[in-house]
Every structure is written in C-alpha cells, then in structure tokens.
Amino acid sequence: MAKVQLDQVRKVYPNGFVAVAGASFEVADGELLVLVGPSGCGKSTLLRMIAGLESISSGTLKIGERVVNEVAPKDRDIAMVFQSYALYPHMTVAENLAFGLKLRGHDKSAIATRVAEAAKTLELDALLDRKPAALSGGQRQRVALGRALVRQPQAFLLDEPLSNLDAKLRMSMRVEIARLHRQLGATMVYVTHDQIEAMTLGQRIVVLDKGEIQQIDTPMALYEKPANLFVATFLGSPAMNVLQGRLSAEDGLAVQLEDGSRVPLDGAKPPQAWIGRDIAVGVRPEHLRPAQHGEAGAFEAEVEVVEPVGSEVFVNLRLGRQPLIARFEPNVLPERGKPMSIAVAGERLHFFDAESGAAL
Structure with a gap:
C-alpha cells in the first residue's frame, strides 16, 4: 500500500467551470479517507483525477513517491x-474476479x-459459478x-459503492468495508454524499462544497468543532438548528x-465582542431538552410534528417563524399543536459569523 498526496x-x-479548486491533502498509508459533500461538490471528479479518468488542470498528484499526473490509469497501480x-454479465463471479489479472498476464x-x-x-x-443476474445487490x-x-x-x-443498495444492505456493507479495511490495512479513498456513511467509515473526512475543501478532520472533531455553518449543518442527522439573530x-x-422571538442562552460563552451584533447560533437537536416547570432560561415553542x-423521538417545533428539531428520550411524547417548554444546553452551543458562516 502507499500514501496518496x-x-x-x-x-x-474548457467552459471555465471550476469543478475542484486547489485540493491539498494527504491520504496516509493504510488510511481510510472519505470525501463527502452534496451532489456537484467535486468529490467524484477529485476521485476520478486520482484514478486518472479525469485530467488534472494544475497541481501535483503523487501515489507513493511517484508523480502520476501524466501516468495512464492502468499504470497507476490503483x-x-x-x-x-x-x-461483466456473461461472466461468472470467478471469471469477473479473475478478469483484471488475466489482462495483466498473471499465470x-x-x-x-x-x-x-x-x-x-x-x-x-x-457463488463463484453464478453470473451477476443470479446475485442480489449486496452480493454484486x-x-x-x-x-x-x-x-x-x-x-x-470507491465511488459511492453503496448508493444502489437498500438501507439494511447499506448498513451491513458499511460493516463489511470497515472490516475489510482493518484486515487489509489498505489505503482507501471513499466517496459518498451520505454523511452517515462518512461518519461511520472514515478515519478522516474531507468535506467539500462547490469544489472547495471546507474542512478536513476526524468524524467527531468535525461534528463537535465545525469550521463553518456548511460543515455544521451538513454533518449530523437530524441537521443542526441554526438561530439567526442579534446576540x-x-x-x-x-x-x-x-x-422578535427570543431564545435564552443560559450557560453559553459566546465571544464578548459579538454581543449586540448579528450572529448565527447553532444547536444540535440533542442539546434541546424539555424544561422543568418554572425553569429559568426556558422558552416556549409549538409542537408541529412528533x-x-x-430508541428516540424527534420533535419538530416552531418558535415564531423559526423551525427547530429536538431529539428526546423515547418516554417524551409531547402533544401536537400544543406549546412546549424547552431549554438549551448553553455550554454545547456553536457560534458563527452570520455573514461569512465562519465559526467564531
């Protein structure tokens, strides 16, 4: 195995569209690195450049210690x-497995x-004697x-290898790929638009949007310390709530x-310089909770959907024009259409520049 730089x-x-804008990172020898982002963010284009299926406009790509910008795909050893x-539909499983080796002249x-x-x-x-038509999606x-x-x-x-599978198969194949990576100690670059796949598989994750790298880090570091609003709202299911207003x-x-609605932030420690200024406050669904009767720092929101x-309950709330989603214990089943008293875990809040989206 080898590192990829x-x-x-x-x-x-040729029409001037920038699909990938200056990507710089290293995939360590034996690492499973995930490229994640919405459709059109450049992740598959980046993978195809590593494979040699797309030409590189500028920059340097190395596999091992060799620069491979001009090396043909078949000679890149990927x-x-x-x-x-x-x-190949006319070949058996065994023939499909062997075909690439036969082309390379192995005995x-x-x-x-x-x-x-x-x-x-x-x-x-x-399954070695079966043809692809006789296999399930997971077997293929x-x-x-x-x-x-x-x-x-x-x-x-790996270019979105699980997107054609149903939810149960995707889960089992995620486990299979993770097990295979541990067993082989292989260098893997994995592309997906599914943030659950990215979080569960990746040792590190590269988050892309509109051709630009937004942040590179471990899954939990991205979740707990997002660099900007895009990363904060992209990773996490359900997505982070964002409160736009004046601190x-x-x-x-x-x-x-x-x-005109007001959300108390008891226990929060925002940058003091931002008091009195427009700000975006991020709060994860699990950091909203039912407030105790008469609890200071609580606010009321209307329950829209339960x-x-x-194992848990997602409660969709509305505070004025602001939608919120909360993740509660399964024993909490509020009544739809009624107000509910909510408290915020102030020490777990995220603060962002309302204009640029950068974390503060």
Missing part, C-alpha cells in the same frame, strides 16, 4: 470500485490463488469489491430572532 490539484473544464458495480495458478483468497474474505465461495457489490481486492493495488478508490445580553444572554423512531 494532492498538492493544489485543480480541475477546470483499483476502483464503481457505483454501478460494472460487472493461472497465481490467479486461482488470489481469486480463492478474495472469495473467502468476502464469503463468495458458494461484494464481487465488485473482490475484483478490486485481487489486484492487490497501492490504493483502493443580546439584556435580561440575560439570549439571541433575538428577526421576528416522530417516534423507537
């Missing part, structure tokens, strides 16, 4: 797993050994992974919303 890698199309599986005994090892690792032993995805695995490349590139210290610290999901 990007230094100011850009992709600009293996790619595509969203569409890309299996039959070496091919048979590698195919058997990959099949055992991915529990495909009983394992074959696609196995075809990359037999190559024993310097790096694995006030009159009658206790609070944020005064545009419609979503019990078994």
Whole structure:
C-alpha cells in the first residue's frame, strides 16, 4: 500500500467551470479517507483525477513517491470500485474476479490463488459459478469489491459503492468495508454524499462544497468543532438548528430572532465582542431538552410534528417563524399543536459569523 498526496490539484473544464479548486491533502498509508459533500461538490471528479479518468488542470498528484499526473490509469497501480458495480454479465463471479489479472498476464495458478483468497474474505465461495443476474445487490457489490481486492493495488478508490443498495444492505456493507479495511490495512479513498456513511467509515473526512475543501478532520472533531455553518449543518442527522439573530445580553444572554422571538442562552460563552451584533447560533437537536416547570432560561415553542423512531423521538417545533428539531428520550411524547417548554444546553452551543458562516 502507499500514501496518496494532492498538492493544489485543480480541475477546470474548457467552459471555465471550476469543478475542484486547489485540493491539498494527504491520504496516509493504510488510511481510510472519505470525501463527502452534496451532489456537484467535486468529490467524484477529485476521485476520478486520482484514478486518472479525469485530467488534472494544475497541481501535483503523487501515489507513493511517484508523480502520476501524466501516468495512464492502468499504470497507476490503483483499483476502483464503481457505483454501478460494472460487472461483466456473461461472466461468472470467478471469471469477473479473475478478469483484471488475466489482462495483466498473471499465470493461472497465481490467479486461482488470489481469486480463492478474495472469495473467502468476502464469503463468495458458494457463488463463484453464478453470473451477476443470479446475485442480489449486496452480493454484486461484494464481487465488485473482490475484483478490486485481487489486484492487490497501492490504493483502493470507491465511488459511492453503496448508493444502489437498500438501507439494511447499506448498513451491513458499511460493516463489511470497515472490516475489510482493518484486515487489509489498505489505503482507501471513499466517496459518498451520505454523511452517515462518512461518519461511520472514515478515519478522516474531507468535506467539500462547490469544489472547495471546507474542512478536513476526524468524524467527531468535525461534528463537535465545525469550521463553518456548511460543515455544521451538513454533518449530523437530524441537521443542526441554526438561530439567526442579534446576540443580546439584556435580561440575560439570549439571541433575538428577526421576528422578535427570543431564545435564552443560559450557560453559553459566546465571544464578548459579538454581543449586540448579528450572529448565527447553532444547536444540535440533542442539546434541546424539555424544561422543568418554572425553569429559568426556558422558552416556549409549538409542537408541529412528533416522530417516534423507537430508541428516540424527534420533535419538530416552531418558535415564531423559526423551525427547530429536538431529539428526546423515547418516554417524551409531547402533544401536537400544543406549546412546549424547552431549554438549551448553553455550554454545547456553536457560534458563527452570520455573514461569512465562519465559526467564531
């Protein structure tokens, strides 16, 4: 395995559209790094540049210690797993697994050994004589992974490999990929638009938006210390609540919303220089809680929708024109259409520049 290094890698199309604007980061040897962001953010373009399927407009890309900007995809010693599986329908599982090795001229005994090892690792032993049409979605995805695995490349590139699977299969395949990474100690770059996949799989995450890197860090560091409003609201399910208004210290610290509503921020420690100025206050759904009767620092919001999901309850609230979503214990089932007293965990709040979105 090998590290992958990007230094100011850009992709600009002939019409002037900047798909990737100066990406710089390093994927350590044996690391599983996730590229995440909404559709059109440049994550798949970035992966395709690493693979050699897209040309690099400027910057330097290294795999191992070799600059590969002008190296053909087949000579980069990488293996790619595509969203569409890309299996040959007329070939059996064994033939699909072996095909890449045959093209590279490996002898039959070496091919048979590698195919058997990959099949055992991915529990495909009983499926080797089947063709893709006779496989489930999860089995096809394992074959696609196995075809990359037999190559024993310097790096694995995975482009939204689970997006065609149902929710249950996605969960089991996430576990499978994480287990495979631990077992192989492989260098992996994984692209997804699903922030749950990113948080559960990535040792580090690169968050992209509109072709630009917003932040690079470990999953929990991104969740607890987002660099800006985009990262704060993109990671987390349900998304972070954002209160836009003026920070006030009159009658206790609070944020005064545009419609005149007031949310007390007892226990919060915002930058003192921002008192009296427009600010964005971020609060995670789990940091809103039902207030005790007569509790200081509570406010009332109307209950709009209650979503019990078994282990927890999501409560959609409205304070004036401000929507809020809270995550409560399963024993809390407020009545729809009625006011509810809510308290904020002030010490867990996030503060952002209302104009630029940068964390304060």
